[in-house]
Amino acid sequence: xxxxxxPDISLExxxxxxxxxxxxxxxxxxxxxxxxxxxxGGSGCGKSTLLKHILRxxxxxxxxxxxxxxxxxxxxxxxxxxxxxxxxxxxxxxxxLGSLTLGxxxxxxxxxxxxxxxxxxxxxxxxxxxxxxLADFHDYFPNELSGGMRKRAGxxxxxVMDPPLLFCDExxxxxxxxxxxxLDQLLLELKRRSDMTLVVVSHDLDSMRTIxxxxxxxxxxxxxxxxxxxxxxxxxxxxxxxxxxRQALARTTPRLTMPPLDFKLMKRDCSGYxxxxxx
Amino acid sequence: xxxxxxxxxxxxxxLGDAALRLVGDTGAMFLFLLESFGRIFRSWGQxxxxxxxxxxxxxxxxxxxxxxxxxxxxxxGLQMYYALAKFGADGFLGAAVSLSLVRELGPVLTAIMITGxxxxxxxxxxxxxxxxxxxxxxxxxxxxxxxxxxxxxxAASIICFPILTAFFDLVGIVGGYLTGVLxxxxxxxxxxxxxxxxxxxxxxxxxxxxxxxxxxxxxxxCCYMGYYxxxxxDAVGPEGVSQATTAxxxxxxxxxxxxxxxxxxxxx
Numbered sequence: 206x207x208x209x210x211x212p213d214i215s216l217e218x219x220x221x222x223x224x225x226x227x228x229x230x231x232x233x234x235x236x237x238x239x240x241x242x243x244x245x246g247g248s249g250c251g252k253s254t255l256l257k258h259i260l261r262x263x264x265x266x267x268x269x270x271x272x273x274x275x276x277x278x279x280x281x282x283x284x285x286x287x288x289x290x291x292x293x294x295x296x297x298x299x300x301x302l303g304s305l306t307l308g309x310x311x312x313x314x315x316x317x318x319x320x321x322x323x324x325x326x327x328x329x330x331x332x333x334x335x336x337x338x339l340a341d342f343h344d345y346f347p348n349e350l351s352g353g354m355r356k357r358a359g360x361x362x363x364x365v366m367d368p369p370l371l372f373c374d375e376x377x378x379x380x381x382x383x384x385x386x387x388l389d390q391l392l393l394e395l396k397r398r399s400d401m402t403l404v405v406v407s408h409d410l411d412s413m414r415t416i417x418x419x420x421x422x423x424x425x426x427x428x429x430x431x432x433x434x435x436x437x438x439x440x441x442x443x444x445x446x447x448x449x450x451r452q453a454l455a456r457t458t459p460r461l462t463m464p465p466l467d468f469k470l471m472k473r474d475c476s477g478y479x480x481x482x483x484x
Numbered sequence: 485x486x487x488x489x490x491x492x493x494x495x496x497x498x499l500g501d502a503a504l505r506l507v508g509d510t511g512a513m514f515l516f517l518l519e520s521f522g523r524i525f526r527s528w529g530q531x532x533x534x535x536x537x538x539x540x541x542x543x544x545x546x547x548x549x550x551x552x553x554x555x556x557x558x559x560x561g562l563q564m565y566y567a568l569a570k571f572g573a574d575g576f577l578g579a580a581v582s583l584s585l586v587r588e589l590g591p592v593l594t595a596i597m598i599t600g601x602x603x604x605x606x607x608x609x610x611x612x613x614x615x616x617x618x619x620x621x622x623x624x625x626x627x628x629x630x631x632x633x634x635x636x637x638x639a640a641s642i643i644c645f646p647i648l649t650a651f652f653d654l655v656g657i658v659g660g661y662l663t664g665v666l667x668x669x670x671x672x673x674x675x676x677x678x679x680x681x682x683x684x685x686x687x688x689x690x691x692x693x694x695x696x697x698x699x700x701x702x703x704x705x706c707c708y709m710g711y712y713x714x715x716x717x718d719a720v721g722p723e724g725v726s727q728a729t730t731a732x733x734x735x736x737x738x739x740x741x742x743x744x745x746x747x748x749x750x751x752x
Binding site: 257260262285286289290292294296297298300301302303313314316317318362 | 529612613616617618620621622623624625626627
């Protein structure tokens with residue numbers, strides 16, 4: 206396989222889904238190399254499904270996925286082996302192995318695919334954990350950490366082999382605004398330093414506005430938009446405007462008429478008991 | 485095929501559908517076994533993982549195996565003594581206890597006990613990893629999930645099942661001695677003499693082969709059920725893991741008894 210440092214990802218007539226269920230049909234898009242592409246869309250529109258298809262965790266129902274000039278469907282086992290060693294993936298919940306400590310989780314690809322000494326592995330792991338602010342949590346198990354910390358550790362693991370391709374599934378969801386902003390800066394820094402191709406699945410508009418060079422918007426079972434961030438911001442498409450502009454969304458969304466609330470739905474009324482406890 | 489489509493099928497077609505799935509699953513399970521066996525010897529990295537699994541499957545099962553084997557031996561000793569004494573053959577108690585344990589009960593009960601203790605946790609562990617994307621994470625890190633998760637368990641099962649079976653047999657024979665000799669007053673020397681005189685190498689090797697086969701069956705079935713939790717039609721998510729665990733244990737127990745019959749008729 207030729208060593209293209211910043212591979213493009215081309216999706217050609219791609220239809221994705223599970224079994225007989227089609228999630229998104231007819232995707233024709235290029236996620237440019239050396240840039241941050243954000244796949245945007247509402248919940249359940251198929252963003253994560255698209256990512257899993259790009260990673261060949263699920264077979265495409267139709268069409269092709271071409272990474273760095275290589276058709277994913279035509280790659281044999283060795284080809285996939287070569288390609289996957291050039292990818293880093295952050296899953297939605299981190300997907301850390303529960304039986305390993307954070308350090309061992311991050312070290313796993315190094316121990317499996319390199320001949321580095323344990324000392325070098327540890328140094329590298331600590332450096333990557335340091336990048337995401339978790340160097341002091343090297344010996345913790347994933348269940349001892351918060352969801353946000355697990356996600357950051359997942360990012361450290363995805364970066365540990367310095368892959369030219371980095372995929373992140375909702376990296377900022379569930380993080381506080383400060384940590385989310387730090388993570389955005391980290392992704393920007395990664396792109397600046399290593400000319401990496403990053404594909405980020407997100408519905409966080411602030412994050413998208415900070416990091417995106419290229420945006421792909423999914424919705425209604427198809428691609429609604431693809432292009433640069435400025436182009437997206439200037440769009441007059443009603444759906445996209447509603448998606449991008451929360452204030453416009455609040456203005457145009459009809460007010461919900463709610464039925465009166467009933468606080469006495471419980472089988473037993475405990476309010477008397479609580480008053481008794483207070484006195 | 486969707487649930488609605490299956491519901492529309494006639495009973496005969498449903499039977500055919502079930503038969504096709506059974507054949508498909510059997511074939512897939514066999515390929516799964518071949519791949520996991522082939523990956524045992526891939527690298528030295530498998531060795532520490534296998535040692536951890538030996539500790540989990542083997543060492544941690546010793547207490548429960550001791551308890552079950554002791555009481556099994558004691559019950560056999562008690563029952564056999566009364567039965568044999570009726571014909572004045574109570575001196576053959578040692579032979580009866582040792583042969584029934586070494587040839588049949590030892591391998592079968594050990595396998596069933598390990599299925600309950602370790603097999604269920606193999607299914608649950610791999611099933612939880614599957615639904616929480618940990619298996620997908622291994623795949624994208626270019627780490628073969630079968631080699632990483634299943635092969636060390638298979639290697640550990642192949643090592644642990646025969647050793648635990650031998651341990652079961654030994655403790656069971658001592659259990660028979662406790663009731664037959666110490667409690668009911670049988671002759672101690674005769675008991676041990678009959679054990680050594682009637683127990684042939686063929687019986688021991690037969691029990692050994694059975695335990696090896698049971699180890700492979702239990703590990704393959706339980707890991708397979710966990711690995712393919714996400715493809716289950718009856719339930720998804722955590723409920724799917726619990727259904728897979730139940731299916732793994734039940735299928736393993738049925739296959740143990742089935743394989744026991746086949747092996748007994750072939751080996752002895």
